[in-house]
Amino acid sequence: MANIVHYINQFFAGVGGEDSAGAGPTLVAGPVGPGRRLAELLAPEHQIVATVWCGDDIASGVVPAIIDLIRSVDTDGGVDLVAAGPAFTSGRYGLACARVAAAAHDAGLRAVASMHEDNPGLDEAGTTPVVASGEVARRMAPSLDRLANAIGLLLRDEPLTAADGRIGKLARLTVMADATAAERAVDLALVRLGGDHTATEIPLPRFDQVTPAAPVEDLRTAMVALVTEGGLVPDENPGSLESARATRWLRYPIAEIDGLQAGEWRSIHGGFSTAYANEDPHRILPLDVGRQLVAEGAFGSLFGEYFVTTGNGTSVANARRFGIEWAADLRHSGARAAILTAT
Amino acid sequence: MALTRLIHHVRRVGLGQRTTFTDGELTVSTDEAQGILADAALAGVRLSWLSPGESARIVKVLDAVEPRTKGPGGGGIFPGFVGPARPQGDGETHVLRGTAVVTAGFLPRAQEALVDLSGPAAALSPLGATHNLVIEFTPAPDASWEKVDAALRTGSLRLAAWLAEAALDAEPDEIEELPSPSPVRRDRPRVGAITNLQTQGLFKDVFLYGRSFGSSLPTLLDPGELDDGAVVSGQFGHPALKNPTFMHQNHPVVNELRRRHGRDLDFAGLVICPEPVNQADKELVSAFAARVCAAAGFDAALVTKEGGGNADADMALKMDALAELGIEAVGLYAEMAGTDGTGPSIVVAPEKATAMVSTGNYDHRLQLPAVDKALGGDEFALLHIPATEAFEVPTAVVYCALSPLGWGRVTARAG
Incomplete structure (x- = not known):
């Protein structure tokens, strides 16, 4: 049975909203909030041994302390995987989830974060796996299904792909192609003229469309x-x-x-x-x-x-x-x- | 119109009393070469051969030229510099394949560029596989850098023509008949090329028939004119992303379109465009280029660039302008994805035309070994260390390693 630590924010931990967004990292035994449903989905193969939560305003700046808490979890056989989120489109929460997952990954643990593709924190995960969540918390159930599936795949050392909802960065690796760029460009032109309107070697970068905040009242x-x-x-x-x-x-x-x-x-x-x-x-x-x-x-x-x-x-x-x-x-x-x- | 390329393979090189080409061996007279390169702006020049496989490096690489001639005295080759500025691109052109005349040394605004003749970087540069006649130089004490630059350009083109002249009476190893693109529509897709040239002022300029192309509008060019040296590079920025004269003479996209002409496509033509520095001019040039392609009956255009970030804007504007006119556009892009390959790949992306080919990641790191000798300078300027040492560099500094004209096989893939 694999041991999982779940990272969430103060809101989903049931502690409070913006009034508690400055609260520091806290360790709780077992699953909390959305972690309860996640634990049900993972049982009986895997268990959530602990939950770490932190206030959104400070979380992304105290990632080392969060990792220390995760590593302090006292469990037989140690921690096997860190799961973070789902963070939906919440920027601060998404950033924290991405950074916690990336730091856990750097520390040699398996890790996965869950957030919406438009979450501005997504890039911070680097090449650490991220799976798509819904846009808002109303989509919690399907988001947890997908996260649980990703956790299962990672714990079985199976590849996590776009078909499994993987999003975010896949590193662009330098390789030698079989043909020159000129030859490939001519091939691509003919493929496009043949009616394939999406073929490309470089996916379009995603640039944010930022919605302006509401005007300040006074x-x-x-x-x-x-x-x-x-x-x-x-x-x-x-x-x-x-x-x-x-x-x-x-x-x-x-x-x-x-x-x-x-x-x-x-x-x-x-x-x-x-x-x-x-x-x-x-x-x-x-x-x-x-x-x-x-x-x-x-x-x-x-x-x-x-x-x-x-x-x-x-x-x-x-x-x-x-x-x-x-x-x-x-x-x-x-x-x-x-x-x-x-x- | 048609051009015949008479290819002579150079298999051995050396220096000697007379300049000769016999049985694949090119011998260069240092005295004759120095006479050709003599100029009031240069206090002196040094000539050395470097060949593939040698433990050697060239730093501060400027331009590279393939030796070619159309007859005695050049016969009109390199029009505007060696021959008179009159249209070329037909008749016969002798080519010394497997060799290049390479200028190397300090010029202002030139960015440190290197070629290794062995080790992992050798396969990344076209000059890693050629016998290179390297011209090092000492500027005259009172000469302006502009004049030094001009003297090197004219001198190296004259020398390239002179070397090829030694092969005028030799039996060519290969003969290539290269018909011009046809304006007539047949039953195959008409695919052409758009080549952007980085024309951004002194030491960052490209010449057409001897004059700066900077303030020009896009124009159709016969591909044979490239073969005869109508386009000459004076652009010394962005080592991996530059198009030296050698690459225009051997334009990989043009060569591929010629190879497939009459088979699975018809070569519709070549349009060259400047890369201006300001946005309004970029927009004008891009819209204008798309119209030229439409007038020439392009169904698809392969768009190439020269240089780094702002050159991506020229690409994106042009590809979208083509899409608006119903012409399928494919862009050849070098990616700037960061050392770990996770950064955003391109600086300005097209919105409508989304077909792109990757010529590799600019930021990918390479470990280069120490070498026995280096030409072009004592120091590798980027790291301020001796040029012969082992060091780590981004692919961005290796000459033509991410060739925007599509020479290489390096690419980047998600993985």
């Missing part, structure tokens, strides 16, 4: 954050932010300052001439106007820090992750709106 009482991809940092670049292909983002306090002086701040962005930005750093981060709007009463307040990264050759996966992390952090901090300046 900006006069709202805390507004300033965030930027313009690479603006203190002059010495103390956090060593990358000028291109950024892999991270940084935060700097602005609560105590009213303006950004030339010479004290600098854009390290590698994708444009930064001369004008450095002449007046407000061209990248409009702190001056932000302070003015607060003074006029148009904004309730400004968030005490700004978030910054560099948008220059940055991978879509990293950019998507920055967005999820920024949104979670700001929501948790009470900001109701953010002004994102782009270059």
Whole structure:
């Protein structure tokens, strides 16, 4: 009998909604919430020995602690597999599920996450298996059927394929083809002319269509954050932010300052001439106007820090992750709106 | 119109007193070659042969040219540089197959490019399988880089014509008759090629009949004109994704369309297009190219590019413009999928035309062994280490390794 640890969020653990989204990782014996149905589907071959849950706002940032909890599970024969989700289209939950599964996979455990194909966390799973869930929690039952089937396949070391609902990244592996690209291109043209309208060697990349958030009801009482991809940092670049292909983002306090002086701040962005930005750093981060709007009463307040990264050759996966992390952090901090300046 | 290629296989090479081609052996006179390359912008040039299998590497590779001539003095070959700028592409052209004239050294904006003559990278570059006459150079102290670039281009084309002239009286190993594409519709699908050229200013330009193609609109070109060197590369960016003169002379998509012409398709023609730097010009060129293809009766077009990210926009716009006119488009794309192959593959994807062929992953890492000697420079600039050392590189730095013109067999597959 294989031992499974199930990862879920605070909501599905029955702890609470947004009010509990900041709760830290917690270990519970046996299945919890959707894990109960999952355990029934897996029985009698496999069992859910424990559940780890964590609040959505912080989960993706405390993955090592979650993995430590999973490894601490006291069970005969050790943990055989980590299952995460279903996360449906919930971004923060999906990101956490993807990262927990990927980290478990890196730690040498079998792992699988479940979420909808449009979940922005999907890319973070890397090549760790992910199976499709429904779009919303109403689709829990079929989503759990599919997850249980995937767990069974993985525990039997059988391939998990698109036919089983597998989604997400399959690594593009470099191989030698039998024919040259020119020969294959002519073949593909003739196949297309022959009526096959889908044949291709490269599937189209999926780019997100982001639905804008609802307007803020009353900006006069709202805390507004300033965030930027313009690479603006203190002059010495103390956090060593990358000028291109950024892999991270940084935060700097602005609560105590009213303006950004030339010479004290600098854009390290590698994708444009930064001369004008450095002449007046407000061209990248409009702190001056932000302070003015607060003074006029148009904004309730400004968030005490700004978030910054560099948008220059940055991978879509990293950019998507920055967005999820920024949104979670700001929501948790009470900001109701953010002004994102782009270059 | 038809072109006859007289192919002479070069099996052995050397340096000697006179430039000769006898029984497959090409001997080059260093004195004669240096005379041909002499230019006020160059303080000096050095010539060396590197052959397949040698423990050798060329770094800072610039252009490569296949030696060809149409007669004494070139007979009109490389029009606009060696011959006068008059239409070529018919008659006879002598080809020294299995050899290349290669310029290597520092030029501004040129990105570090390498060729290995042995080891895992040798099979990835067309120059890994040719005898390469490498031209290294020292610029004259007061010469502008523009003039150094121009001197190398004209000199290497003249030298390539001169080498082929040694074979004018030799019996060719093969004779290839290459008819021009026909405008007449028969009962086979009409498939043509669109070749984008990265024309983005100094050291990143491509020449048609000796003039920059940068501000031109797309045009039909007879494939024989490529054979005779009407398109010459001065584009030194994106080593794995560039189309040196050698590749235009041996355009793989054109060769494949010629091979299958009259069998399972009819070769409908070749359209060349610039890759401008701004979006409005990219849109104009793309829409214009699609109209040219429609006028030439294309049922399908194989679209190729040159260069990295922004060149994907030219591809996508062109493929969608073709789809709008009812022409089936197939794009040859190098993927930029990250070192582990999980990143988004292409920078700008077409929306309507979705047929793509992969020429491999730009970011795939290669382990290269140490070599006995290196030409082109002492240092491998990308890593600031001696050029002869062992190192790890992305496929992106290997000359023509992801050839957008479809030369290679490298590809990427989900797995």
